[in-house]
Amino acid sequence: MTNREIFYTSDIYDDLEEEVASLDLQLQSLGQHRQFHGRIRTVKCLHDNGLVKAIADEPGNGQVLVVDGGGSLHTALMGGNVAKAFADNGWAGVIIHGAVRDRHEIEELPLGVKALGSNPRKSAKNNIGIRDIPVALHNVEFVPGAMVYADEDGVIVDARDIQDI
Numbered sequence: 111m112t113n114r115e116i117f118y119t120s121d122i123y124d125d126l127e128e129e130v131a132s133l134d135l136q137l138q139s140l141g142q143h144r145q146f147h148g149r150i151r152t153v154k155c156l157h158d159n160g161l162v163k164a165i166a167d168e169p170g171n172g173q174v175l176v177v178d179g180g181g182s183l184h185t186a187l188m189g190g191n192v193a194k195a196f197a198d199n200g201w202a203g204v205i206i207h208g209a210v211r212d213r214h215e216i217e218e219l220p221l222g223v224k225a226l227g228s229n230p231r232k233s234a235k236n237n238i239g240i241r242d243i244p245v246a247l248h249n250v251e252f253v254p255g256a257m258v259y260a261d262e263d264g265v266i267v268d269a270r271d272i273q274d275i
Contacts, residue, residue, distance in 0.1 A: 117145060119259050119266045126268065131250040133265040137205065137224035140213060141193070146203035146222025147259040148174040150252050150267070151275060155239030156180045159187045165241065166192045170201030173275070174222070174260070176252040178245040179208025183226060185233035190215025197221040203260060207247045224260055242275065 123132055151173050153161045162177055166188075175196070179187045188196075188204060190212030196204055196219075203222030209229040210216060216223055244253045252258065256269040 117147065117259060117261070119261050119263045122259055122266050122268070129268070129270060131267045131269070133248060133250045133267070135207070135248040137226060137265065139224055139262055140210065140216045141203070141219050141221040141223035142217070143203065143220060143222035145261040146174065147257065148172045148202035149273060149275060150174055150176055150254050150256050150258050151241070152176045152178065152243060152245045152252055152254055153239055153241045154178040154243060154245050155187065156182060157185045158234040158236050158238045159192065160235045160237035161239045161241050162187055163192050163195070163235070164237065166195035166199065166201070168199065170196065170199045172200060172202045174203045174205060174258050175201065176245060176247070176258065177204065177206040177208060178247060179206060181207050181226060183209045183229050185209065185231045186211035186229050187233055189232075193219055193221060193223065205258070205260060205265060222260060224265065
């Protein structure tokens, strides 16, 4: 499946059921791509998007960054400039357990974005956090190298074939 093929998370779940994990957390869909999928990369950070920005500048190769921001809406972990870097560098999408800003800019980008919400407040830029480790959001573990599928219905993780990233 290429990143522009149509899929539905409900169909994936119906086909695989207990072999995949369905995220219970409700996230808002942003960006032009309401459906996106790819190999998982992760960042765990709180109120600091320095690592998120650094990863946005790396080649994405159709991957999806999952950001564990602790569920905080206090500061935005991604804004329009960082989202544009993700789109320009070939990332399929970004899933943020936290806030974004510049929604009007993100909506115009060829990128899939899911986030809890938004806040205009900037985050720190001290590169404090950890990257490419398993992160748990609510009921699902996001393991780097596993596949993630996201659409309007939700987020599915398929960890049956984990690849090195």
